[in-house]
Amino acid sequence: MAGTPEHTPLDLPEGDPFGPHNLPYGIFSESPDGARRIGVRLGDHVLDAGAAASALGSPYVSLLARPSLNPLLAAGRTAWSDVRRALTAWVTVPAHRETVLPFLHPLSAVTLHLPFDVADYVDFYASENHASNLGRLFRPDEEPLKPNWKHLPVGYHGRSGTVVVSGTDVVRPSGQRKGPADPAPVFGPSVRLDIETEVGYVVGAPSAQGTAVPLSAYRDHVFGLCLLNDWSARDIQSWETVPLGPHLGKSFATSISAWITPLEALDAARVTAPERSVPLLPYLDDADPSLDPAGYDLRITVSLNGHVISEPPFSGMYWTGAQMLAHMTVNGASLRTGDLYGSGTISGTEENERGSLIEMTWNGSHPLELPDGKRGFLENGDVVTLSAWAPGANGTRVGLGEVTGRIVAPLPAGS
CATH class of the missing domain: 3.90.850.10 (Fumarylacetoacetase-like, C-terminal domain)
Incomplete structure (x- = not known):
């Protein structure tokens, strides 16, 4: 008899305001002075977007494996939509689960930073x-x-x-x-x-x-x-x-x-x-x-x-x-x-x-x-x-x- 499937950060409670329909962007590090990386919030976790992109062989590594959102911001509307579509698939398609799970970090364990370099x-x-x-x-x-x-x-x-x-x-x-x-x-x-x-x-x-x-x-x-x-x-x-x-x-x-x-x-x-x-x-x-x-x-x-x-x-x-x-x-x-x-x-x-x-x-x-x-x-x-x-x-x-x-x-x- 099969056991109960293990609950993971990808299995969000119904109605979570930070589910796959949202996916806001930020910048995080695993320690206050650690390397800064683009993160995407999912529930009470943050996905290391650059690491996930690299592991999945995504063409968007150059936009996501960065210490600031500015390269993604500069890429324009078509790129924004394409990246969002890819991220949605990474956190919802069952075939990606095992690849993506190691790159999800509890929000309580990371430091959040100013998400982009402010111009004017x-x-x-x-x-x-x-x-x-x-x-x-x-x-x-x-x-x-x-x-x-x-x-x-x-x-x-x-x-x-x-x-x-x-x-x-x-x-x-x-x-x-x-x-x-x-x-x-x-x-x-x-x-x-x-x-x-x-x-x-x-x-x-x-x-x-x-x-x-x-x-x-x-x-x-x-x-x-x-x-x-x-x-x-x-x-x-x-x-x-x-x-x-x-x-x-x-x-x-x-x-x-x-x-x-x-x-x-x-x-x-x-x-x-x-x-x-x-x-x-x-x-x-x-x-x-x-x-x-x-x-x-x-x-x-x-x-x-x-x-x-x-x-x-x-x-x-x-x-x-x-x-x-x-x-x-x-x-x-x-x-x-x-x-x-x-x-x-x-x-x-x-x-x-x-x-x-x-x-x-x-x-x-x-x-x-x-x-x-x-x-x-x-x-x-x-x-x-x-x-x-x-x-x-x-x-x-x-x-x-x-x-x-x-x-x-x-x-x-x-x-």
């Missing part, structure tokens, strides 16, 4: 609810939205060198701050440190300088999505953001999840954007039915020290990733492999759907009541975690992993 970083302001909330906070006697907001995706360039992977501590930034009643600015650590719940878009295929990327080419250039927390020092930001915009209040740290979810894994989660109340210029007009929907139904959860404080819905974002990309390049700015652009803070219409503490606490005037104390803004030792999932085909869920960061005190001067 742009942060947008694409949520009407978020922009309106901040307008009501800071300009109560004016219209909440500036006149340009519904005509173009507002954004600014950030600092790519301070993009860090989930789990990296965030040092509380220092800088100048000045309250309305203060006679002069003072220097010191930020006392109004905040989060920004965002989704990041990872650019693969580059574009030539002097050319614009149309809405229809979005999926030719964007490889996938990640979760993103663009930490913000609101007191530093408010003093410096006249007249040019965010600088030191934003550039000290931007955290992204360790896993990049390919766009193909999110096909079932695509949704149309909300109805636009202002006519759009042709390069941003996505009403053409031949264009694929470029919004996504992502269900996001924000936790502070393990307590859920918000669940912002991404499906209501006014501007889509395709429109942000089109606007970012309409002046002829080139795309580079590894470019990252963020959606801006995601906020819904309800109080429990706001994506930043400045909104949740109404600029600190109504602190959050948590089991471990009140919070207007972040304190040292606080841990913030963003997690998300999206609806997949046939009732499945597609996990987007999480991005976590812990606030630590600034280093002593001179250290």
